[in-house]
Amino acid sequence: MAQTFSTLAVDFGTSNSAVGYAIEGQGRLIEMEAGGMTLPTALFIDSYEKKLVYGSPAQEALIAGVEGRYMRALKSLLGTALMRESRMVLGRRMDFIALFGGFLAELKARAEAATGQTFTHALSGRPVLFHSANEARNAQALVDLRECYQAAGFEDVAFMAEPAAAALANRDTLEAGDLALIVDIGGGTSDFTLFRQGAQDGIDILVSHGLRLGGTNFDREISLDQVMPVLGLGSQIRHVFGDESHAAPQSIFDDLATWQKIPFLYTHETRRAAADLAKYAEQPELLNRLVMVLEEELGHDIAFAVEAGKIAANTPNASAPPEIKLGVLERDLRLPLPAAMLMAILSDMAAEIAETAVETATMAQIEPSQVTRLILVGGSSLMGVIETALQSRFPQATMQRGSALTAIIDGLAIASASAFD
Ligand SMILES: Nc1ncnc2c1ncn2[C@@H]1O[C@H](COP(=O)(O)OP(=O)(O)OP(=O)(O)O)[C@@H](O)[C@H]1O
Ligand SMILES: [Mg+2]
Known part of the structure; x- marks a missing residue:
């Protein structure tokens, strides 16, 4: 039937x-x-x-x-x-x-x-x-x-x-006595579940915990650090009167570096604000790029270029040094993003994620050293900086990867x- x-x-x-x-x-x-x-x-x-x-x-x-x-x-x-x-x-x-x-x-x-x-x-x-x-x-x-x-x-x-769903999908990989921590680092959040294999074929979940931080935040951080400065972030804007100047205001750059905020930037007001900045900029060639990005709606093209650069820098390949390819802005504009630079930009965020993993164990009154397995899932768990941060905090655990995108x-x-x- x-x-x-x-x-x-x-x-x-x-x-x-x-x-x-x-x-x-x-x-x-x-x-x-x-x-x-x-x-x-x-x-x-x-x-x-x-x-x-x-x-x-x-x-x-x-x-x-x-x-x-x-x-x-x-x-x-x-x-x-x-x-x-x-x-x-x-x-x-x-x-x-x-x-x-x-x-x-x-x-x-x-x-x-x-x-x-x-x-x-x-x-x-x-x-x-x-x-x-x-x-x-x-x-x-x-x-x-x-x-x-x-x-x-x-x-x-x-x-x-x-x-918890990822724990269920990985229940068969555990052995008797294992205490496992799912570490799911996605695009928007990091999520953790500590669990054991249950008496029958179920699982016993001890605790779940989470943090609003994921791969899109990595992209934002890289963009603010490396890309936005070539669009004028941090550069000096002259005052209309007198000879003083101030740094270009941060908020447009913040939003342009943030995936979900990009569509809201394409308004008359922001375009005019950018044009004003360009007019009084000490380096108008930088702010003119910002004007063009807002006019031609290239914010997501930049975000994709940053994301691709992040993944390239995370996957070293001697024949193609990692870089952020910004051909949409200017022919041949490329910003190098060596692996060490990527690590440096993301190390604070990786530490915060790893600390939240430790907190998850603490919530269940478990010492990190009692955790026998770390099961990494989610696209951003593929980042080396995450693996390194977790390893040092869970020295006794063996690290295994679940299916990154389907667990x-x-x-x-x-x-x-x-x-x-
Ligand atoms: N090879 C890779 N190396 C590093 N990061 C990667 C790789 N592949 C994908 N990512 C990143 O993984 C993230 C997407 O992961 P995933 O699909 O697990 O997230 P999601 O489930 O959509 O988000 P969330 O669970 O947070 O809502 C993106 O930020 C992407 O840049
Ligand atoms: Mg997810």
Whole structure:
């Protein structure tokens, strides 16, 4: 008899999303784009063709310079006031609840087309903490996310902590007596679950913990340190009267270096502010680049170049020295990013993440030396600087890698079998 499946497992990630379901108690992933189990959590409002585009095609539209608005890392907006501000999108008033809902509805539709099932319910991953210590924002983020699923047409949604899902996916790798810590470093958050193998085939979770810090923050830090200065960050602006000067104000550069804030910079006011800065700049050639980036909407092109430079610097290759390729700004503009520089820029953030991993153990009254395994998942766990910071704090643990980009959805798919029991 054909079984009916109504619960869709969804890993709605800051950078990448994935979906799965359970079939005869086994988790199974659903292909979202040709050949791939994940798709970029990206959206493009195509104002030429008057349609919304999701995933890799959104990226392609951005790169091709199609007229419209690209957005990524939107998950970071959950719990903020921006979620409920509405704006005109292709002739309709929409807020971000509706826009996220559109993305989730697209995942639902693709999953239904691929499986022939109708998914009425969702089991969604969630970061342990969306906003670190801000409790009110954490609670609001969950309210927002629930509404996004409702907007996508799900009747009900249950949530599971992302690292707990990764623990479930990795339960078979443990041996008797192991005490394991999942370290999931994604695009927007770092999440931790300390667990043991349970008596039957389940797992015993001791504690979960989290921090609002991930790969998009690494990109931001690298951009502020290396890229924004060539657009005028820190350079001197002359006063209109007199011969004094001051440093260019930081806020436009901060936003331009922050994935989720880039789309909000393309306004008349910011463009005018940048033009004013360029007019009085001691080095107008730098600020003129900022003017061009805002005029031509090149913020995401820079963010992608920074991200690619980060990954290149993390994966040394003698024949191609790592650099941030800024050909979109000027032909042949490249900024070297040697591995040692990358380490130096990110060492404080890596230390904060590793300290939060230690805190996770402490919350369960466990000494870091009692942890026998560190299981690294999430795209940013591939960063060498993270591995180094963790190793020194958990000297007794063996480090193993789960599937970097699918461990969470693997676990959610397994758990979806009983999410609404
Ligand atoms: N090879 C790599 N080396 C370093 N970082 C990488 C690599 N591949 C991907 N990343 C980074 O991993 C991040 C995305 O990871 P992942 O897909 O696990 O995040 P996510 O699940 O979307 O985010 P979150 O769980 O925080 O909501 C990005 O910041 C990306 O730059
Ligand atoms: Mg993730």
